[in-house]
């Protein structure tokens with residue numbers, strides 16, 4: 442009799458426990474749903490609909506209410522999955538898009554991101570004689586880089602008084618930040634990771650959505666806009682994309698934290714342009730900086746400084762969007778036929794004239 446009561450009690454207790462656990466899980470997931478969704482009344486006050494407030498996981502169509510009254514409402518060409526570019530690969534093996542001209546609709550993307558009122562930061566370093574490239578960089582950015590969006594360019598320089606005055610649209614800003622000069626170009630180039638990390642932590646977190654870190658010795662020639670946005674964004678280097686990976690100039694010494702072994706590596710990415718969300722780029726800059734410094738403490742400098750560390754990082758952490766070499770070409774290279782448009786390109790320069798050391 443006692444044993445039976447005991448068993449009965451155990452069953453009751455276990456059932457109660459199960460119900461409590463179930464209740465906990467249901468209430469947690471319910472809370473998640475509630476925080477992500479919010480009821481919103483349509484602009485014309487007609488109906489209340491559920492609007493996703495979180496835009497990290499998918500993109501939202503341009504404002505559907507507008508079509509009732511706006512004759513410029515965006516109607517765009519029907520997309521196809523059987524017609525499109527066939528001369529290039531437009532997706533990586535881990536299913537990240539590779540952005541080429543002809544693979545995206547700029548008007549559609551702009552209208553999607555415009556309603557998010559995104560803000561984009563760009564960093565550019567102009568230390569020593571590299572200040573001479575800044576004017577063209579800034580003027581062409583004004584014409585092609587995220588035109589119509591909120592843009593904040595951060596110029597790091599040791600010559601603040603030589604920063605050119607460039608007319609900028611109302612929603613665009615420029616901030617000059619002082620950095621010490623150096624007599625080694627390798628150090629100037631590599632220290633960018635440290636300064637980008639600090640900038641994000643001290644000034645950008647909480648008020649900026651995306652960031653791109655760009656070489657100053659370059660000019661914009663075509664649109665660079667919302668099609669380039671993503672969590673972690675890398676640009677394919679224009680010099681190696683026809684080559685087998687054995688020819689990529691990765692760091693090949695196992696002692697370095699930038700080491701990429703034979704038979705490893707996806708693409709060769711350039712150090713002159715990368716970006717993504719503030720959070721992702723902070724993590725990237727922090728990782729590359731600490732690996733670079735740990736190497737330096739052991740007397741090792743990777744083959745291509747922070748570019749080598751970036752390549753190691755992107756091998757371990759696959760970029761969520763890859764930009765084709767349209768996004769960083771080099772003026773001395775003739776345009777290949779798969780490159781329909783050059784958006785950003787490095788100018789021809791005489792290293793001996795402009796670098797503090799050769």
Ligand SMILES: CC(=O)N[C@H]1[C@@H](OP(=O)(O)OP(=O)(O)OC[C@H]2O[C@@H](n3ccc(=O)[nH]c3=O)[C@H](O)[C@@H]2O)O[C@H](CO)[C@H](O)[C@@H]1O
Pocket residue numbers: 565566567568569570571626627629630631655656657658711712713714745746747748769787795796797
């Ligand atoms: C197109 C591209 O991917 N370029 C990369 C490549 O060579 P690059 O030959 O393009 O390197 P670079 O001489 O342009 O130096 C990189 C950048 O550092 C800054 N700078 C450099 C020297 C100086 O005296 N003052 C100064 O301000 C400037 O912003 C410059 O654009 O390899 C470098 C390795 O270190 C960097 O990864 C570059 O980003």
Ligand SMILES: [Mn+2]
Pocket residue numbers: 656657658713787
């Ligand atoms: Mn450069």
